[in-house]
Amino acid sequence: xxxxxxxxxxxxxxxxxxxxxxxxxxxxxxxxxxxxxxxxxxxxxxxxxxxxxxxxxxxxxxxxxxxxx
Numbered sequence: 001x002x003x004x005x006x007x008x009x010x011x012x013x014x015x016x017x018x019x020x021x022x023x024x025x026x027x028x029x030x031x032x033x034x035x036x037x038x039x040x041x042x043x044x045x046x047x048x049x050x051x052x053x054x055x056x057x058x059x060x061x062x063x064x065x066x067x068x069x
Contacts, residue, residue: 006053011061018054021047 006014025047031038038044 001050001053003053003056006050007057014054014057018051021051021054025051 006017009017025044028038028044028047032044
């Protein structure tokens with residue numbers, strides 16, 4: 001998911017997406033730990049990046065990051 005799309009979401013939508021992604025990541029990590037091969041191994045990496053993008057938008061809203069330097 002693109003950063004601009006995440007940034008345009010409301011806070012409630014971001015929270016819902018975050019919980020959905022965390023549950024998906026948990027399920028995928030569980031599959032990996034049981035030895036099941038994944039259909040899309042790259043999906044874990046993509047989910048982690050999406051979670052990081054959401055967290056970045058939360059930090060920007062708090063004033064933690066200044067992206068306009």
